[in-house]
Amino acid sequence: MSNENEQSLFTDDLKNALADGWTWLREHPTYWRSTQEGLEIRVEPGKAEDVQNALLRPAPDRSQGTYAIEVDVLNHTHPIQQYEQAGITWYVDGKPVFKLVKELIDGGLFIIPGRKEMPTQSVRLRLIVTANSWEAQYRPEGESEFQTAETGDLPAPNDDQLSIQCYNGPEEGEHWIRFSNFCIEQL
Numbered sequence: 001m002s003n004e005n006e007q008s009l010f011t012d013d014l015k016n017a018l019a020d021g022w023t024w025l026r027e028h029p030t031y032w033r034s035t036q037e038g039l040e041i042r043v044e045p046g047k048a049e050d051v052q053n054a055l056l057r058p059a060p061d062r063s064q065g066t067y068a069i070e071v072d073v074l075n076h077t078h079p080i081q082q083y084e085q086a087g088i089t090w091y092v093d094g095k096p097v098f099k100l101v102k103e104l105i106d107g108g109l110f111i112i113p114g115r116k117e118m119p120t121q122s123v124r125l126r127l128i129v130t131a132n133s134w135e136a137q138y139r140p141e142g143e144s145e146f147q148t149a150e151t152g153d154l155p156a157p158n159d160d161q162l163s164i165q166c167y168n169g170p171e172e173g174e175h176w177i178r179f180s181n182f183c184i185e186q187l
Contacts, residue, residue, distance in 0.1 A: 005187065006068070006185045006186065006187055007185060007186045008183060008184075008185050009060060009067070009184045009185060009186055010057075010182075010183065010184040011182065011183040011184075012182045012183075013038070013180060013181055013182070014034070014038045014039040014179055014180050014181070014182055015034070015035070015036055015037065015038055015039075015180065016034050016035070016036060017034050018034065018039065018055075021057050021058070022055050022056065022057050023055075023056050023057070024053060024054070024055060024056070025051070025053075025054040025055075025056050025163065025165075026050070026051065026052050026053065026054065027052075027053060028042075028044065028052045028053050031044060031052065031053055032053050035178075037178055037180065038072070038074075038178045038179055038180030038181070039055070039164075039178070039179045039180070040076070040176045040177065040178050040179075041053050041055075041086075041164075041165070041166055041176065041177050041179070042169065042174055042175065042176050042177075043079075043081075043084055043086065043166045043167065043168070043169030043170075043175040043176070043177055044166075044167065044169045045081075045167075045168065045169055045170070045171055046167045046168065046169075047167060047168065048089065048096045048099070048167065049096070051089075051165050051166075051167040052167070053165065053166075054089070054163045054164075054165035055163060055164050055165065055179075056091070056161045056162070056163045057161065057162060057163075058160070058161055059090065059091075059129075059160035059161055059162045060129075060184055060186065061157065061160075062129045062130055062131050062154075062157055062160065063131045063157050065130075065186050065187070066128065066129070066130050066186070066187040067128070067129050067184060067185065067186055067187065068126055068127070068128050068183075068184070068185045068187055069088055069126070069127045069129070069162055069182075069183070069184050070124060070125065070126045070127075070181070070182070070183050070185075071087075071088060071124070071125055071164055071179050071180070071181065071182045071183075072122060072123070072124050072125075072178075072179065072180045072181045073086050073087055073102055073122065073123055073124075073125060073177060073178075073179060074121060074122040074177065074178040074180070075102070075121055075122075075175075075177060076175070076176040076177070076178060077173070077174070077175040077176065079103075079104035079109065079175065080104070080170055080173075080175075081104065081168055081169055081170040081175075082104065082105070082106070082168070083103060083104065083105065083168040084103070084104045084166075084167075084168045084169055084170070084175065085099075085101040085102065085103035085104070085112070085166060085167065085168055086101060086102055086164075086165070086166035086177040086179075087099060087100050087101030087102055087103075087125050087164070087165075087166075088100045088101070088125055088127050088162060088163065088164060089101075089162070089163045089164075089165055090127070090129070090134070090154065090160065090161075090162055090163075091160065091161040091162070091163060092154070092155050092156075092157070092158050092159070092160055093158045093159050094159070094161075096163075097154065097155060098127075098134055098152075098154060099112065099113075100112075100113070100125050100127045100134075100136040100138075100149075101125075102118050102123055102125075102138075111123070111125075111136070111138045111149045112149075113136055113149060113150040113152065114136060114148075114149030114150035116138065116147065116149045118138065118140060119140070120140040120141035120142065121141060122140075122141040123138050123139065123140050123141060124138065124139040124146075124181075125137070125138055126138065126139070126146050127162075128187065129154060130154075131156075131157065132153055132154055132156070133151065133152065133153055133154060134151065134152055134153075134154050135148060135150075135151045136148070136149040136150050136151070137149065162184075164179045164182065
């Protein structure tokens with residue numbers, strides 16, 4: 001995962017309990033649980049602006065360098081709802097401005113942005129950020145190398161936060177996402 005040029009700033013395996021520094025946005029306490037395998041969140045209906053159970057923490061100051069944010073995402077249940085998704089969301093000044101997610105679109109699972117096919121149940125997401133840019137990477141289950149899905153621009157830093165979250169779940173049925181092995185590294 002790391003090489004000698006990377007410095008770990010924060011790690012949380014998300015197993016059994018959450019490390020200090022996390023806060024919930026629109027917490028729905030009965031729809032998340034800490035397990036021996038990681039943090040599990042039920043995928044509820046909703047969109048980015050009203051997502052339930054978004055787990056937030058302060059983002060690193062990207063004006064001071066290049067950072068990588070990584071997390072493993074596993075679908076317990078195969079998504080069925082159009083745009084059902086889970087992954088990392090970047091917030092600037094309290095608003096979501098970027099997402100790197102595994103998402104169901106027209107019957108297929110994709111990494112968004114970039115619309116790269118993602119057929120495996122589990123994926124490691126890696127978001128690389130600088131003062132003004134992002135690079136969305138992913139590593140499917142069983143693979144050893146990250147692939148770049150897409151690159152783009154971020155607005156200027158302003159009270160940045162990052163989140164692990166899922167939304168656009170079905171009204172009926174329980175769909176759960178497991179998040180594990182979260183880390184922030186300075187590159």
